[in-house]
Amino acid sequence: MVNYLSAEFYKLRFHKGLYVGTGLLLLLETVVFLPGFMIRNQDYIDRDILLAFLVVAMTVGIIIAPIFATMTFDDQNGNGTLKNEIVYGIPRHRAYIGKMLAGAIAGTIISLLAMGWFLLLTFLVGGPSEGTNQEFLGIFIRATGIQWLVWMSVYAFFFFLLVLIRSAAAALSLGYAVTVLGTPVALTIASGTDVSFFWQLVSDLFFTSPLRFTVGLDLSDRRLLVSFLGDNPLLYALVICIFWWAVSVLLGLIVLRRREIK
Secondary structure (H helix, E strand, O other), X not given: OHHHHHHHHHHHOXXXXXXXXXXXXXXXXXXXXXXXXXXXXXXXXXXXHHHHHHHHHHHHHHHHHHHHHHHHHOOHHHHOOHHHHHHHOOOHHHHHHHHHHHHHHHHHHHHHHHHHHHHHHHHHHOEOOOOOOHHHHHHHHHHHHHXXXXXXXXXXXXXXXXXXXXXXXXXXXXXXXXXXXXHHHHHHHHHOOOXXXXXXXXXXXXXXXXXXXXXXXXXXXXXXXXXXXXXXXXXXXXXXXXXXXXXXXXXXXXXXXXXXXX
């Protein structure tokens, strides 16, 4: 598996979109701080405000995650290149899991790079908060972990669709439609006591549901998974991530093993 991952990383190195996209992301982050660099006076922006903005901005990860799934799988259904690996003797489960892991690791590295750049700019431009806000720091770390786990869940879902549907464009369209339409419903549908058990469960298991802990929604009347896990948002996000990875890998391997590779 290590050799297969190395080969996948080697192929990713030749994706120009990876470098262009990363450069644009860093550029957009820099633009946010340009006023602070241009106006040097005592009116600094509080660093806590900038960190709070970062937590909200990280939600864009649910849109970026499918890009890494697309680059890693590289439309092998349409191009017919997966056949070369199968003929060469690479087991199908290794091909599926190896590609899935490669994209997830690459995306995590790029995310850390983007986050590190934002934090550096925050330190250079932002002003110190009034006093030491250890509570806010803990909230920021927890929210960052939740955002990353949601990113991983979305990534697993899209990767499965790219394997399942032979057309990459159709897979992405379906995935984005489910995400855009399902997210607002999942964030709010189970907040009332008159919602059935089934829809509460569906809402709690949706891959973007943990985002409700980073957008300030009132969760005082929530039941099912949240209360079952002891009202621990990070643990809840971890359970949802493991669920989607397990389901995506299981169903993906079933599809790949039964499919005739041409």
